[in-house]
Amino acid sequence: MKEFAKYIGVLVMIIGVLILVIPFLQGSTSNTTLLIGLLIVIEGFLGHMFVNNLKNTKVGNIIWMIVLLVVPYFIFLFAKKAAYGDQLESLKQ
Numbered sequence: 001m002k003e004f005a006k007y008i009g010v011l012v013m014i015i016g017v018l019i020l021v022i023p024f025l026q027g028s029t030s031n032t033t034l035l036i037g038l039l040i041v042i043e044g045f046l047g048h049m050f051v052n053n054l055k056n057t058k059v060g061n062i063i064w065m066i067v068l069l070v071v072p073y074f075i076f077l078f079a080k081k082a083a084y085g086d087q088l089e090s091l092k093q
Contacts, residue, residue, distance in 0.1 A: 005083035008076065009048025016040030043068065047076040051083060 020037035023029045050064050050073075065073040 003083075005079040006051060007048075008079040009044045009046075009051055012044030012047055013041050014044075016042075016044055043072055047072060047079075050076050051080045054084060 016037050016039075019033060019040060023033045046068055050068060053060075061077075068076060
């Protein structure tokens with residue numbers, strides 16, 4: 001689970017790419033699908049940066065919450081704690 005949690009952002013990016021590719025292959029792209037796919041790819045990129053950033057401060061977490069939006073922030077926070085729980089606790093002390 002720890003290894004999977006480190007790459008949750010990449011998985012979200014792949015889902016975003018699939019949202020972009022599948023309508024293209026079907027020949028029915030629209031601006032809505034392009035926008036949704038782009039937002040999911042960007043969200044995955046930012047989420048990957050958040051999960052693999054070992055600095056854990058309250059101000060930093062608030063800024064990440066604003067950048068990632070609220071719901072994806074908690075998903076990526078859970079993945080970060082699953083992947084680096086031991087290391088984050090040692091940094092606080």
